[in-house]
Amino acid sequence: MSAPQISPAPRRFLGVSFKMYFDHDETLSWTDEVIGVISHDKSWPSRVDVVEFPSFPSIPAVVGLANTTGVMVGAQNLADSDEGPFTGEVSGRTLRQVGCSYVEVGHAERRLKFCEDDRVIGRKLCRAFQSGLTPLLCVGEPRDGSSGTAGRYCVAQVSAALAAMPDTVDAPSLVVAYEPVWAIGAAAPATEEHTRAVCDMVRTWLSAHRPDMSVRVVYGGSAGPGLYTRLAADVDGLFLGRFAHDPMAFLEILGEVAAVC
Numbered sequence: 001m002s003a004p005q006i007s008p009a010p011r012r013f014l015g016v017s018f019k020m021y022f023d024h025d026e027t028l029s030w031t032d033e034v035i036g037v038i039s040h041d042k043s044w045p046s047r048v049d050v051v052e053f054p055s056f057p058s059i060p061a062v063v064g065l066a067n068t069t070g071v072m073v074g075a076q077n078l079a080d081s082d083e084g085p086f087t088g089e090v091s092g093r094t095l096r097q098v099g100c101s102y103v104e105v106g107h108a109e110r111r112l113k114f115c116e117d118d119r120v121i122g123r124k125l126c127r128a129f130q131s132g133l134t135p136l137l138c139v140g141e142p143r144d145g146s147s148g149t150a151g152r153y154c155v156a157q158v159s160a161a162l163a164a165m166p167d168t169v170d171a172p173s174l175v176v177a178y179e180p181v182w183a184i185g186a187a188a189p190a191t192e193e194h195t196r197a198v199c200d201m202v203r204t205w206l207s208a209h210r211p212d213m214s215v216r217v218v219y220g221g222s223a224g225p226g227l228y229t230r231l232a233a234d235v236d237g238l239f240l241g242r243f244a245h246d247p248m249a250f251l252e253i254l255g256e257v258a259a260v261c
Contacts, residue, residue, distance in 0.1 A: 011049050
């Protein structure tokens with residue numbers, strides 16, 4: 001008997017992370033400009049989940065600006081514990097209390113620069129779910145190569161992260177961001193054929209192993225205007241970086257995503 005298939009996502013996902021490129025004032029200026037435009041179009045929130053990922057100190061202010069607009073806020077990281085002697089860490093519970101809906105887990109920079117392994121990422125997934133946050137789980141191969149090799153690498157990352165999470169944890173919804181490490185910060189994204197193949201492998205594995213979970217698979221890694229129109233049939237959205245730091249570019253991409261929903 002064939003494996004159960006995940007139903008097509010009724011809503012697309014469009015996220016943007018500022019990493020540490022924007023300071024607080026720049027973050028609020030970007031948010032003001034974007035919200036000033038999209039608040040006049042009441043149709044897009046029914047089709048696209050728009051999520052902004054600012055730095056920790058800017059989260060409450062962004063939540064205040066985004067209130068009633070449909071724009072959601074995510075955190076770029078969370079602690080793998082709920083409380084304790086962890087100087088500088090922020091718990092998922094606190095993030096939820098200040099208005100976050102999403103949280104990044106397992107970004108390539110966290111894996112490389114902060115030595116986060118599969119066990120840490122699994123614990124963070126667990127804390128995100130337990131805190132009522134939707135995790136944005138980042139996966140991606142380190143070097144450019146075949147799509148088959150990349151797909152197997154990404155499936156292994158997803159599998160390891162979920163395996164490190166207790167079976168008793170309620171995990172209703174997950175966004176997987178396929179971000180080939182070699183494409184992050186590059187001049188161009190991965191080819192459409194490569195992205196389609198890898199995202200299909202990840203989605204097929206999740207369909208077979210976690211049919212209980214609502215999953216969206218999105219692409220990130222030098223994603224910019226024009227890309228989603230070509231990938232719309234194969235990915236559920238985009239996770240944006242520096243190409244969306246220009247508010248007008250972000251709004252252009254939002255229009256592309258909303259147009260094909």
